[in-house]
Amino acid sequence: MPQTNAMKQADKATHWLDQPRHIQRLWRGFLVALALTIVAQFFVHPHPHFDVESIFGFNAWFGFIACAATVAVAKALSLLLKRPENYYGQRDD
Amino acid sequence: MTDFVIHPGLLLIVGALLLPLLREAPRRFAIVALPLLVLALVWQVPDGAVWQTRFLDYTITPLQGSKLSRLFATIFSLMAVAGGLYALGQKSRLEVPAAFVYAGSAISVALAGDLITVFIFWEMMAVGSTLVLWSQGSANAYSAARRYLMIHLLGGVILFAGITGHIVQTGSVAFEPMQPDSIAHWLILIGFLINAGAPPLSAWLPDAYPQASWSGTVFLSAFTTKTAVYVLIRGFPGTELLVWIGLFMIFYGVIYALLENDIRRVLVYSIVSHVGFMIVGVGIGTEMAINGAAAHAFSHILYKGLLLMATGSVILMTGRRNCTELGGLFRSMPMTAVFTVIGAMSLSAFPFTAGFASKALISQAAGDSHLLYVWLLLMAAAAAAPLYAGVKLPWFIFFHRDSGLRPQEPPANMRWAMTIFAFLCLALGIWPQALYALLPYSMDYELNTAAHIVSQLQLLLFAALAFIVMRPWLKNMLASTLDADWAWRRLLPALSQVVAVGMNRTGLVLRRASLHASDHLLQIIQRHLGEDAKLARTWSTRGMSLWVLVLLLGYLLLYYFR
Numbered sequence: 001m002p003q004t005n006a007m008k009q010a011d012k013a014t015h016w017l018d019q020p021r022h023i024q025r026l027w028r029g030f031l032v033a034l035a036l037t038i039v040a041q042f043f044v045h046p047h048p049h050f051d052v053e054s055i056f057g058f059n060a061w062f063g064f065i066a067c068a069a070t071v072a073v074a075k076a077l078s079l080l081l082k083r084p085e086n087y088y089g090q091r092d093d
Numbered sequence: 094m095t096d097f098v099i100h101p102g103l104l105l106i107v108g109a110l111l112l113p114l115l116r117e118a119p120r121r122f123a124i125v126a127l128p129l130l131v132l133a134l135v136w137q138v139p140d141g142a143v144w145q146t147r148f149l150d151y152t153i154t155p156l157q158g159s160k161l162s163r164l165f166a167t168i169f170s171l172m173a174v175a176g177g178l179y180a181l182g183q184k185s186r187l188e189v190p191a192a193f194v195y196a197g198s199a200i201s202v203a204l205a206g207d208l209i210t211v212f213i214f215w216e217m218m219a220v221g222s223t224l225v226l227w228s229q230g231s232a233n234a235y236s237a238a239r240r241y242l243m244i245h246l247l248g249g250v251i252l253f254a255g256i257t258g259h260i261v262q263t264g265s266v267a268f269e270p271m272q273p274d275s276i277a278h279w280l281i282l283i284g285f286l287i288n289a290g291a292p293p294l295s296a297w298l299p300d301a302y303p304q305a306s307w308s309g310t311v312f313l314s315a316f317t318t319k320t321a322v323y324v325l326i327r328g329f330p331g332t333e334l335l336v337w338i339g340l341f342m343i344f345y346g347v348i349y350a351l352l353e354n355d356i357r358r359v360l361v362y363s364i365v366s367h368v369g370f371m372i373v374g375v376g377i378g379t380e381m382a383i384n385g386a387a388a389h390a391f392s393h394i395l396y397k398g399l400l401l402m403a404t405g406s407v408i409l410m411t412g413r414r415n416c417t418e419l420g421g422l423f424r425s426m427p428m429t430a431v432f433t434v435i436g437a438m439s440l441s442a443f444p445f446t447a448g449f450a451s452k453a454l455i456s457q458a459a460g461d462s463h464l465l466y467v468w469l470l471l472m473a474a475a476a477a478a479p480l481y482a483g484v485k486l487p488w489f490i491f492f493h494r495d496s497g498l499r500p501q502e503p504p505a506n507m508r509w510a511m512t513i514f515a516f517l518c519l520a521l522g523i524w525p526q527a528l529y530a531l532l533p534y535s536m537d538y539e540l541n542t543a544a545h546i547v548s549q550l551q552l553l554l555f556a557a558l559a560f561i562v563m564r565p566w567l568k569n570m571l572a573s574t575l576d577a578d579w580a581w582r583r584l585l586p587a588l589s590q591v592v593a594v595g596m597n598r599t600g601l602v603l604r605r606a607s608l609h610a611s612d613h614l615l616q617i618i619q620r621h622l623g624e625d626a627k628l629a630r631t632w633s634t635r636g637m638s639l640w641v642l643v644l645l646l647g648y649l650l651l652y653y654f655r
Contacts, residue, residue, distance in 0.1 A: 030554075030557075030558075033550075033554055034554050034555065034558060037547060037550045037551040037554055037555075038551070040543075040547045041547060041548075041551070043543070044542075044543040044544040044547050044548075045543075045544060046544035046548060047544070049460030049461070049463070049468065050460070050463075050465055050468065052465075052469075057551065058548075059472075059548045059549070059551035059552040059555070060551040060552070060554075060555040061555070062469075062472060062473070062476065062552070063472075063476035063551065063552035063553065063554075063555040063556040063559070064555040064556065064558060064559045065559075066472070066473035066474075066476040066477055066556065067476050067477050067480060067555075067556035067557075067559035067560055067563075068559040068562075068563060069473075070344075070347060070348065070351065070473075070477040070480065071351070071480070071559070071560065071563045071566055071567070072563075072566075073348060074348045074351045074352055075566050075567075077348060077352070077574075078352050078574070080575075081352070081574040081575040081576075082352070082574060082575075087575075088582055088583075
């Protein structure tokens with residue numbers, strides 16, 4: 001695809017998402033959001049179905065553990081199941 | 094029937110067959126207008142049997158309305174509208190008509206009142222979808238289409254056997270709720286589950302769908318698996334086995350999607366995972382659970398359609414399809430990036446998206462039924478889902494490192510199609526009552542409460558944190574992975590090779606043995622009847638008369654002693 005001059009110029013001016021300080025701000029924002037969800041728990045009134053839900057921050061730690069466990073299982077399985085791209089013959093596109 | 098009601102599905106099928114006859118401009122108009130008309134007609138179908146006729150000894154009902162069938166017919170027509178709009182630039186003249194036959198058949202299954210009608214349109218879906226796949230034109234698509242058709246014909250034969258058995262046993266063709274209590278009903282269940290992408294044959298999905306064209310996959314993702322969910326809701330609500338099958342599918346889909354490198358295969362594995370959620374809902378079988386399964390089918394078509402349109406745009410504009418070959422596209426494709434993020438948030442069931450509105454119902458149903466382990470597993474899956482799509486796809490395609498690619502945004506018609514679906518993804522999350530009003534059972538459920546939103550945000554954000562912390566683990570993990578299709582792409586061909594070689598060898602041995610045996614026989618004959626052999630010599634008259642004398646004497650003796 002031929003690039004126009006305008007596009008090349010646009011490339012040179014760094015996108016705001018490329019600047020490290022903005023990325024750092026995004027990170028801080030994310031951590032603040034995490035903290036806020038925990039704080040917000042004191043102000044809402046859930047209707048738990050199960051006892052386990054009443055443990056403090058259940059959704060937070062359960063989400064973290066479930067996600068970490070999934071990545072770990074996937075990593076283990078990848079050692080078994082990984083195959084080269086053209087395992088079933090060449091792709092033609 | 095009192096008033097004449099047009100069959101929306103049949104109209105779409107007939108219209109699709111006429112599409113190739115039109116010139117370019119009217120054809121483009123018809124591709125958008127026809128499914129819109131069908132969508133309007135779906136809402137003309139009243140409750141109860143509308144078309145009824147006699148076929149052989151049975152009363153068949155090709156058109157029957159209910160809240161559930163209208164819900165599915167609505168989303169199928171919506172998908173045909175957006176898919177048609179998206180595919181206006183498709184060069185293949187076969188793809189869109191085939192996709193409309195496919196969509197029309199799916200709508201007809203949703204509006205079918207009896208098992209014979211279900212079966213007929215079930216098979217037409219297989220034909221339509223195979224043609225969509227085939228129309229991509231490459232050798233890979235052709236062989237994938239063949240494998241795809243094989244699986245679906247197998248499923249069709251099993252379903253046909255089951256329906257025949259059911260009719261023989263009950264004498265009725267009506268499509269009523271069943272239990273897996275006889276061989277016939279098991280066969281019907283298996284036939285349905287094959288189309289739902291259930292194990293062990295689920296690999297047909299990731300094998301076939303990503304081989305279609307950039308627009309073909311969008312159509313393929315919507316109809317087959319969701320029709321299967323629909324017939325399971327009608328045929329097997331509350332079958333406990335489905336809970337476990339669904340849970341297996343959820344985690345199978347999540348893990349494979351996490352490992353996969355091809356961006357559309359990631360999404361296709363995610364289809365299996367989300368259909369798993371729906372099937373768990375069908376298995377739980379309460380009114381809330383059935384509502385959840387139906388609602389999730391509806392919203393899943395929206396956000397998965399949106400995501401496949403966005404990835405289709407990326408593939409069309411860059412010609413690349415792997416996570417590892419893309420990156421940094423947000424610079425030149427910001428709109429597509431926004432659509433992808435909206436689709437990914439909806440897929441992750443982020444608050445104020447359609448995915449949250451529907452997934453919450455299934456979890457709620459598991460909680461209401463006090464199924465602690467099912468509920469915990471659903472929560473774990475809900476936490477892990479954002480990994481592969483919510484974070485991974487937008488991250489690798491649009492952010493991550495800069496791949497140096499500067500593709501343009503896709504054409505306007507494609508952007509509009511994505512806009513419609515992105516709007517619906519957000520609208521149904523913000524006003525879930527609009528979706529809930531369409532569901533088969535009325536329910537009293539408040540989705541956007543502070544408690545629901547806070548707990549869902551906790552779950553998703555902390556899962557994202559885990560993903561970010563463990564990101565180094567994912568390095569070098571993206572690849573093609575082995576799936577069950579290995580059985581019919583490697584194992585079966587290898588086995589048939591072994592059998593063929595074995596038969597060859599045995600044949601050779603047998604031939605040698607028979608040659609040897611016939612040689613031996615010939616030698617024996619030669620020895621006794623050959624030129625100089627005793628039996629072939631000319632004997633003297635004297636000898637002959639002696640032997641005649643001996644025979645006559647023997648005869649005399651026998652006669653005397655008798």
